[in-house]
Amino acid sequence: MKAIFVALVVLLLGTLADGKLVTKPIQYEQNGTKLQGYLAYDDALSAKGKLPGVLVVHEWWGLNDYIKGRTDQLAKMGYAGFAVDMYGDGQTTTDPAKAKELTGPFHGGPLIVDRAKAGLDAFVKTGVVDETKVAAIGFCFGGAACLTLAYSGAPVAGVVTFHGALVPPQAGAAEKTKAKFLILHGAVDPLVGKEEVDGFTKAMNDAKLDYEFIEYSGAIHAFTNPDADKIREASGLKGIGYNAEAAKRSWDRMQVFFKEIFGA
DSSP states (O other): OOOHHHHHHHHHHHHHOOOOOEEEEEEEEETTEEEEEEEEEHHHHHSSSSSEEEEEEEEETBHHHHHHHHHHHHTTTTOOEEEOOSSSSTTTTTTTTHOOOOOOOGGTSSSHHHHHHHHHHHHHHTTTEEEEEEEEEEEEEEHHHHHHHHHTTTTOOOEESSSSSOOOOOHHHHOOOEEEEEEEEEESSSSSSSHHHHHHHHHHHTOOOOOOEEEEETBTTTOOOOOHHHHHHHOOTTTBBHHHHHHHHHHHHHHHHHHHHHHH
């Protein structure tokens, strides 16, 4: 009987020790624009100390449920995840014309870096993340944001892009960049084609930056997003589509990369 009692106590303590996923909106600003990010972490793990962190930057659709779901996945893996709001007020859309309008101000200027940095700063201020162990991942438009953030000299240990816009490093970026890069790309992506890939990899090689570029056969743009087919059919946007195998392989490869940059 005593052994059974002890076993029950151990089981109860183990249950109480199990972490709970904490998710909450985080209000912050960038140059007067009100932004609403999304934070996720395991409270049991965070109680033991600050966690390695992953900044998540959304597709041009905005900070939607898909991106929040990816942030939750990261938290369940033991990281603190923070999805940034690049547009302000948590704006989202499934209309390509509106998405193009929302991304317009980010082309050819400092806003994309400033807005991503504001998200990184807000993440650190939550107090749950170890600011010496932060990576940034981005999807589509978010890939460009993460790349430019790293080129600016921001303290991120690694960058992962999933079917991202491939912004090459500019002159002088190599001296400031602290990150390693993992580029996960659809081999037949019609929206980010061979010419852009070749220009990007040449610039990365010329800058002697540490990167790995992986292509997934049969995968087109937005291959990680389970809603991509539905969005394509509803909006008429060609060149996007979900690929379950490429989505799983790329997410698994990201986890290996994190072990490399953060340590086991």
